[in-house]
Amino acid sequence: MTVAPQFQFKNGVLHAEDIPLPELADQYATPLYVYSRRALREAWERYARAIAGRNALICYGMKANSNLAVLHEFQRLGAGFDIVSGGELARALAAGAAPGKIVFSGVGKQAWEIRQALSANIKCFNVESAAELERLADIALEMGLRAPMSLRVNPDVDAHTHPYISTGLKENKFGVDIAAAPALYRQAMQHPGLDIVGVDCHIGSQILEIAPYLDALGKLIDLILELRADGIELRHLDLGGGLGIRYTDETPLDPADLLDPVFSTLEARGLGHLQLILEPGRSLVGNAGILLTRVEYLKRTPVRNFAIVDAAMNDLMRPALYEAWHDVEPVAPRAGQTNRVYDIVGPICESGDWLARQRELPIEQGDLLAIMSAGAYAFSMASQYNARPRAAEVLVDADQAHLIRPRESIQDLYASERIPARG
């Protein structure tokens, strides 16, 4: 069983849409990230249906996968973007994003990034601290502009997800304490460099329940009504991203499962006029990609069988970092192969370099494996550790494959480095 309909077995061989994966491995070599354009579009459509006829904007959380081709696809479908750095702003603009649909999150915005985003005329800065509010106001004033801003509040709700990707609890570094928000908004109100436009939160990632969102929404609505009583009218409410996907047997929420109750709550509390913003990342791209890898060696030790593959933690660090589960599919299993229990590991010199553990699979040396659900937080978190060039990315559209990022060359790894002259 694969987790995305665009990656299916046909005649015993795993395909990306209409292309057999072995063809892609022959043409582009491995390791290789393979994305399905149809899967991207279908994930987008689920959000589009959920917001149809509503005042809402989907800002793709582009940290999940920021390849220009992926951004361009979503931009054409009408997406805005949630960025967290000047680099992401530049990427979004290079992909044709409308600045008026870009929101800027993140706890550590530097002055140059703020200037760049103000010059680009983005939709909103999601401000995460009192110190950032001051910096943003000063820079805007110095540029003769008013910075459109929201406070990212920390609603102190438990999203029931991995501690490293949970962001809405009091002890996290994100956002401002919701109790401190009214005073900060009043301060912002006085500042000529600031234009208050909304409120924002993001409570975590890979969330599989509606309740934490509705808890957060309730707290945000209380805040909005309190601000209204103070004469501060907001125009939008940003609920962040975080909807989970299926890695193995999870039952993810459809965006409509979340948005129907959100819209009715807003209406019930007299806030139906607010624009709703979401910042989904993983749920738009996660199941639209796989990481294709080849088995270099099989190795038996007294206590373990290892399948040593040519992909590693530098290509997909989620297992090493979060002990994340990714399904592994042999791409072309043959009759008569024996199943054994393997740890699937990479060539990197770290015991943490594993991609999957204790999987019963029919594997032989030279076989191709597909690491599933690698469309999100895979390439975007990749590194060159152990001087491994980052792998190529291919976007499949029916029976067409587009190379959307070539494999880095060995020279790319150190081309910009300099040995100081002896002196």
Ligand code: LLP
């Ligand atoms: N908005 C903000 C402010 C965020 O910090 C994030 C993700 C998103 C939106 C998108 O969240 P999503 O819809 O993708 O859950 N590397 C981790 C995930 C880190 C998420 C960080 N923030 C992983 O591989 O699971």
